[in-house]
Amino acid sequence: xxxPILSLKNVVYSFKTYGGTVKAVRDVSFDVRPGEIxxxxxxxxxxxxxxxxxxxxxxxxxPGFFExxxxxxxxxxxxxxxxxxxxxxxxxxxxxxFQDPMTSLNPTMRVGAQIEEVFRGHKDISRQEVKEKALEIxxxxxxxxxxxxxxxxxxxxxxxxxxxxxxxxxxxxxPSVIICDEPTTSLDVTIEAQxxxxxxxxxxxxxTSIIMITHDxxxxxxxxxxxxxxxxxxLMERGTVDEIYYETAHPYTKGLMESIARLxxxxxERLHPIEGTPPDLFAPPVGCPFAARCxxxxxxxxxxxxxxxxxxxxxxxxxxxxxxxxxxxxxRRPHMDAGKExx
Amino acid sequence: xxxxxxxxxxxxxxxxxxxYFTVGHKxxxxxxxxxxxDIYKGETxxxxxxxxxxxxxxxxxxxxxxxxxxxxxxxxxxxxxxxxxxxxxDFTRKVQMIFQNPYASLNPRMTVKEIVGxxxxxxxxxxxxxxxxxxxxxxTVGLNKEHMSRFSHEFSGGQRQRIGxxxxxxxxPEFIICDEPISALDVxxxxxxxNMLNQLQEERGLTYLFIAHDLSVxxxxxxxxxxxxxxxxxxxxPTEELFAHPTHPYTQALLSAIPEADPxxxxxxxxxxxxxxxxxxxxxxxxxxxxxxxxxxTDICRQKEPENREIRPGxxxxxxxx
Numbered sequence: 001x002x003x004p005i006l007s008l009k010n011v012v013y014s015f016k017t018y019g020g021t022v023k024a025v026r027d028v029s030f031d032v033r034p035g036e037i038x039x040x041x042x043x044x045x046x047x048x049x050x051x052x053x054x055x056x057x058x059x060x061x062x063p064g065f066f067e068x069x070x071x072x073x074x075x076x077x078x079x080x081x082x083x084x085x086x087x088x089x090x091x092x093x094x095x096x097x098f099q100d101p102m103t104s105l106n107p108t109m110r111v112g113a114q115i116e117e118v119f120r121g122h123k124d125i126s127r128q129e130v131k132e133k134a135l136e137i138x139x140x141x142x143x144x145x146x147x148x149x150x151x152x153x154x155x156x157x158x159x160x161x162x163x164x165x166x167x168x169x170x171x172x173x174x175p176s177v178i179i180c181d182e183p184t185t186s187l188d189v190t191i192e193a194q195x196x197x198x199x200x201x202x203x204x205x206x207x208t209s210i211i212m213i214t215h216d217x218x219x220x221x222x223x224x225x226x227x228x229x230x231x232x233x234x235l236m237e238r239g240t241v242d243e244i245y246y247e248t249a250h251p252y253t254k255g256l257m258e259s260i261a262r263l264x265x266x267x268x269e270r271l272h273p274i275e276g277t278p279p280d281l282f283a284p285p286v287g288c289p290f291a292a293r294c295x296x297x298x299x300x301x302x303x304x305x306x307x308x309x310x311x312x313x314x315x316x317x318x319x320x321x322x323x324x325x326x327x328x329x330x331x332r333r334p335h336m337d338a339g340k341e342x343x
Numbered sequence: 344x345x346x347x348x349x350x351x352x353x354x355x356x357x358x359x360x361x362x363y364f365t366v367g368h369k370x371x372x373x374x375x376x377x378x379x380x381d382i383y384k385g386e387t388x389x390x391x392x393x394x395x396x397x398x399x400x401x402x403x404x405x406x407x408x409x410x411x412x413x414x415x416x417x418x419x420x421x422x423x424x425x426x427x428x429x430x431x432x433d434f435t436r437k438v439q440m441i442f443q444n445p446y447a448s449l450n451p452r453m454t455v456k457e458i459v460g461x462x463x464x465x466x467x468x469x470x471x472x473x474x475x476x477x478x479x480x481x482x483t484v485g486l487n488k489e490h491m492s493r494f495s496h497e498f499s500g501g502q503r504q505r506i507g508x509x510x511x512x513x514x515x516p517e518f519i520i521c522d523e524p525i526s527a528l529d530v531x532x533x534x535x536x537x538n539m540l541n542q543l544q545e546e547r548g549l550t551y552l553f554i555a556h557d558l559s560v561x562x563x564x565x566x567x568x569x570x571x572x573x574x575x576x577x578x579x580x581p582t583e584e585l586f587a588h589p590t591h592p593y594t595q596a597l598l599s600a601i602p603e604a605d606p607x608x609x610x611x612x613x614x615x616x617x618x619x620x621x622x623x624x625x626x627x628x629x630x631x632x633x634x635x636x637x638x639x640x641t642d643i644c645r646q647k648e649p650e651n652r653e654i655r656p657g658x659x660x661x662x663x664x665x
Contacts, residue, residue, distance in 0.1 A: 043529040158620045159394075188393035188556060190617050193600040197614070215530055218559075218602025221609040241606045259534035261563035262604060263586070270541075271563070273534035277499055 004031035006177055011069035013054050020282045024050040026233040037210045039224035045278050047233040048213050052179045056090055095170025099182040101162035105154040111165045112150035118172040141168045142198055160191035179211045196223050229253050232279045232289025239315030249317040249333050252290045310336040353381035354550055359414035362400050372625045374400040376574040387551040389561040392571035393621050398554045402520045406438050439511035443523035445503035449495040456491040462514040480509040501532035518550045558601050562586055570594050573624055573632040580658040590660045593633050639664050
């Protein structure tokens with residue numbers, strides 16, 4: 001197995017608010033390997049965006065704070081970095097593509113200048129070189145007529161074009177990881193397909209790892225290698241794309257898949273929604289966060305948090321149904337025998 | 344399964360509908376141009392297309408939010424823009440709308456009871472009956488009477504959309520225009536709302552115009568599909584027919600772009616390339632509006648607007664080369 005480039009270990013992240021402490025991320029661990037596309041999937045409020053923002057420590061602290069865990073990037077703990085190191089880390093090592101390109105670009109700056117902004121403060125590079133680099137990167141992300149676009153303002157560009165600019169900005173410093181937080185949610189399907197293809201192409205060309213945060217299982221199926229499913233601030237299931245889709249081991253993952261209308265769903269077939277609503281993270285349930293909405297909920301699910309159970313090198317789930325004393329269900333998978341595997 | 348009688352007079356007939364907006368000096372945004380279609384009683388018709396294709400504007404012309412610049416909309420055979428006062432009031436009772444954004448379409452200063460009961464109040468229903476009726480409506484959409492005195496900010500997105508649906512149902516409409524009713528909701532909640540819309544249709548014989556951009560949802564819910572591109576209808580067909588034999592190059596590209604939630608099929612599928620983005624509808628060029636992005640475009644496409652012709656029973660399409 002390849003050495004991970006980024007690994008989160010038991011990260012717990014909360015926010016202090018007037019209403020109390022919101023436990024947004026509760027004990028989440030996963031790895032990102034070089035050149036892979038890792039998907040994080042879940043509904044709104046499941047903590048997927050906060051997890052991603054944690055990695056770059058983008059949330060203002062306070063009100064946000066780490067209650068525990070570590071985030072190792074090439075062996076160095078991001079949580080222990082001082083201001084200067086953190087600045088280096090954010091500007092050179094990781095790129096971030098935000099969900100809504102309409103609001104995350106500065107409307108008063110030409111897009112060229114926004115791409116170049118990353119170089120500001122670097123003394124060893126001339127203006128001309130900076131511009132050349134910016135144009136080169138604009139071409140790389142598939143912007144035709146880059147010279148003209150370079151001088152335009154964000155409002156003159158379409159949604160897809162703005163998202164390409166966002167990706168260009170993330171790429172400028174040649175980061176080894178790009179975090180994409182729902183990059184295609186606000187785009188039309190034909191444009192979405194173009195952007196997803198661009199990401200695949202960039203991974204191919206540059207060998208960048210990509211963390212793809214989305215609620216769309218179609219997007220995951222299309223581009224990801226491995227998937228992490230989150231719910232209520234916790235990790236529910238993880239594995240390779242095929243394992244998650246074809247050997248689903250957690251009722252929540254299954255619920256997500258059955259609740260979407262697919263192209264092969266017959267018209268008179270009823271969809272199977274997940275009844276109820278996500279848990280309140282001010283007072284998260286003690287047991288499994290999904291227990292209240294789960295069809296297979298047992299008594300223990302409300303009382304004790306389940307442990308992670310491994311089925312293969314990649315595939316694992318956090319669910320009591322996998323316990324040997326649980327009743328037999330369609331979710332049951334043979335456990336990996338080799339005792340406790342390293343996570 | 345509900346049955347639709349296609350030999351009856353259509354409930355809604357749209358004839359050569361056009362809606363233009365002036366957006367500055369000599370600039371005309373042709374949002375909808377020469378659109379015609381029928382909707383039969385008990386049917387679900389979907390309008391699909393990318394943002395800016397005029398699907399919402401069409402929906403709004405149908406409910407008299409906008410007055411068309413050209414063409415007519417007939418409801419039960421009568422032109423809705425020539426209604427007198429009484430007919431107009433009757434029309435607002437029969438036709439209702441569910442909006443896209445449940446966060447913006449509910450008045451934050453009104454309680455749920457006031458929101459849902461507003462239409463009833465306008466219909467001069469006595470106050471004591473309103474209370475009972477609102478309660479009944481909330482139960483229909485899966486909420487309960489404790490929710491009546493709450494404000495909309497106390498609800499989640501899915502619950503708010505249910506309130507919007509209860510409001511639309513309050514006056515016993517025949518025809519509901521659903522303008523992207525689920526696109527702002529989470530996937531697990533989307534299915535709840537879709538199932539509810541289906542069930543209400545079966546119970547009450549409702550007719551829907553479903554405006555959406557999510558083609559998997561459209562395939563699931565509709566009987567017929569109308570594909571729009573830049574203000575014009577490019578293809579109309581029964582759902583099964585459209586998904587089995589998409590003919591217009593735009594429809595084909597749109598269908599092939601859907602991300603499928605199945606990794607094996609996603610890897611095997613090949614997207615029909617579609618270059619660039621949707622052009623501006625301001626002062627559009629003559630000829631077929633899709634010509635600039637179309638892989639099959641020839642000279643005639645840039646000169647002459649294609650006609651909408653029937654290629655198979657019930658399947659209409661507007662392209663020169665197909």
